[in-house]
Every structure is written in C-alpha cells, then in structure tokens.
Amino acid sequence: MLISSHEHSSEISEKRNSKGIVQPASNGTSLSPFDLAFLAQRGYLSAQGISSYGALATDFHVGTVTAKDIVQAAVKANRLPESTLQDRDYLNALDSTVRSFNAH
Structure with a gap:
C-alpha cells in the first residue's frame, strides 16, 4: 500500500553529481531527524566537516x-x-537518533 500523505513522505531521494557519485537530492523539503542522522552517518555531510560511520559515533x-x-x-x-x-x-530527536545508531 502506497501512502501519499505528506507527513509520511520522508523517503530520501538521490541523484548523481557531476562525478557520478550518488547524493541525496535537495528538494527543498526538510529532512526528518532520522533522515539527517542517516545522511550524516553515511558521509553526506563530510564536506561540511562531519565525520561518518564509526568516527561519527566516536565524535558524538x-x-x-x-x-x-x-x-x-x-x-x-x-x-x-x-x-x-x-x-x-x-535537536533532541536528532540527538536521540544518533545515540541510538551508536548503540548498535
């Protein structure tokens, strides 16, 4: 069953940049705290100085x-x-989400 409601549309869309690297598409909508934590963990914010994977867990x-x-x-x-x-x-939801990622 496909839900088309805006509140349930927190999927992360992706596109390829000029170097062929897949990046989340910026479509002008806000990211949920979970989606942002996921993107940070996967390295999508490394150009802005946020470490990824295990280093993010340690830094956090x-x-x-x-x-x-x-x-x-x-x-x-x-x-x-x-x-x-x-x-x-x-911010509190993001904090909890990143901490929960680190617990696993």
Missing part, C-alpha cells in the same frame, strides 16, 4: 560533534532551513 560519544553541529552542517549544505537550529524538539 566524546562530544566533539553534537546534534547542533550536524544541523549546522545540513544548513550549510542547503538541506535544512537555518530556523532548524532553534528547534529544540528537532
């Missing part, structure tokens, strides 16, 4: 990278509006 655990740092990187990458930096609920 020791506090050298925070949820706010990840959101700032997403804002710089034009993936989120700057107002997200003030959204405590979003």
